[in-house]
Amino acid sequence: DTAVSQTPKYLVTQMGNDKSIKCEQNLGHDTMYWYKQDSKKFLKIMFSYNNKELIINETVPNRFSPKSPDKAHLNLHINSLELGDSAVYFCASSKRYHGGSGETQYFGPGTRLLVL
Amino acid sequence: GESVGLHLPTLSVQEGDNSIINCAYSNSASDYFIWYKQESGKGPQFIIDIRSNMDKRQGQRVTVLLNKTVKHLSLQIAATQPGDSAVYFCAEVSGGYQKVTFGTGTKLQVIP
Numbered sequence: 001d002t003a004v005s006q007t008p009k010y011l012v013t014q015m016g017n018d019k020s021i022k023c024e025q026n027l028g029h030d031t032m033y034w035y036k037q038d039s040k041k042f043l044k045i046m047f048s049y050n051n052k053e054l055i056i057n058e059t060v061p062n063r064f065s066p067k068s069p070d071k072a073h074l075n076l077h078i079n080s081l082e083l084g085d086s087a088v089y090f091c092a093s094s095k096r097y098h099g100g101s102g103e104t105q106y107f108g109p110g111t112r113l114l115v116l
Numbered sequence: 117g118e119s120v121g122l123h124l125p126t127l128s129v130q131e132g133d134n135s136i137i138n139c140a141y142s143n144s145a146s147d148y149f150i151w152y153k154q155e156s157g158k159g160p161q162f163i164i165d166i167r168s169n170m171d172k173r174q175g176q177r178v179t180v181l182l183n184k185t186v187k188h189l190s191l192q193i194a195a196t197q198p199g200d201s202a203v204y205f206c207a208e209v210s211g212g213y214q215k216v217t218f219g220t221g222t223k224l225q226v227i228p
Contacts, residue, residue: 004159041124041203043160043218056215090159104150105216107159 003027004108006091012114013081020077021111023091031055032074033092033105034066043090049074050096081115088112124203126223135193137222139206144187146208150216151180151191155202163191163204193224201226 004025013019025032033056034046048056052068063079074091091108129135141149147168152160166173166180166189173180179192189206206219 041154041221043205043221045216048215092159104162104165105160107161109157110159 004091004093004106006089006108006111008111009109010112010114012116014116015081015083017081018077018079019081019113020075021089021091021113022073022075023108024073025091025093025106025108026072027093027095027106028072029093029095029106030071031094031096032068032071033094034074034076035090035092035107037088037090037110039087047074047076083115086113086115124221124223126225128225128227129196130227131196131198133196135191135196135200135224137191137193137204137224139189139191139219139222141187141189141206141208141219143208143210143217144184146210148209149180149182149189150207150209151178151189152205152207152218153200153202154205154221160205196224196226198226198228200224 007022011019031050033048035043036046037043045058046060047066049068051071065077066074068074078085088110090110092105094105150165151163153163154160164175164178164180166182171182177194181190191204193200201224203221203223205221207216209216
C-alpha cells in the first residue's frame with residue numbers, strides 16, 4: 001500500500017487554466033506538506049498543515065490555495081496557471097508537526113505539472 | 117570521491133568504492149539535519165539524520181558528519197552500489213516552526 005499518494009502523476013495544461021492536485025496519506029500522520037521542485041531539482045516548501053491548520057505559507061502566490069478536508073488529505077488548487085508554475089509538486093507527511101525533531105517526512109511520488 | 121553540493125554537481129564513483137557527498141548549510145541556528153535520497157521519478161526518501169549536539173552518526177553503510185564550526189555536513193556511503201545512484205539532498209531544520217530547508221542536491225552515479 002502506498003503511504004503517501006498523489007493524483008495525477010502527470011498534468012499538462014494551458015496557461016490560464018485552473019487545476020487541482022490531490023494528496024492522501026494513510027499513515028495516520030498529523031502534518032502534511034506541499035513542496036515544489038524546479039527543473040534544477042531545487043526543493044522548496046510551499047505549505048505545511050498540522051491537523052488541518054495552516055502552519056507555514058512560504059511566500060507562495062495566492063493563486064495557490066491548499067485545502068485540507070481532513071488530516072489524511074491535503075489538496076493543492078492552482079488558479080490562472082502560469083508558465084513558471086511548471087515543476088514537480090511533492091506532497092509529504094510527518095507524524096507530528098515539529099518536523100525536525102525526529103519526525104521523518106514521507107514523500108509522495110510527485111505530480112509533474114507542465115504549463116503550455 | 118568528494119563533491120560540494122551547492123549546484124547539483126555529479127559525483128561518479130566506481131562500484132564498491134566509498135562515496136562522500138558534501139553540503140554547506142546556511143543557518144548556524146539550525147538544530148537538526150537530514151539527508152534524503154531521491155531516485156529518478158520518485159519523491160525524496162529519508163536516509164539518516166543528526167542533531168546539532170552530535171558530530172557523527174552511523175547507519176547501515178552510511179555515516180553523517182557534522183562540523184558546526186564551518187557549517188558543513190557530509191554523507192559517507194560505504195561500498196557504493198548501483199542502487200545508490202540518485203540525487204542526494206541535505207536539509208536543515210530551524211526556527212520555531214521547524215522549517216525544513218533543502219540544499220541543492222548532488223547527483224551520485226555509480227559505475228558498475
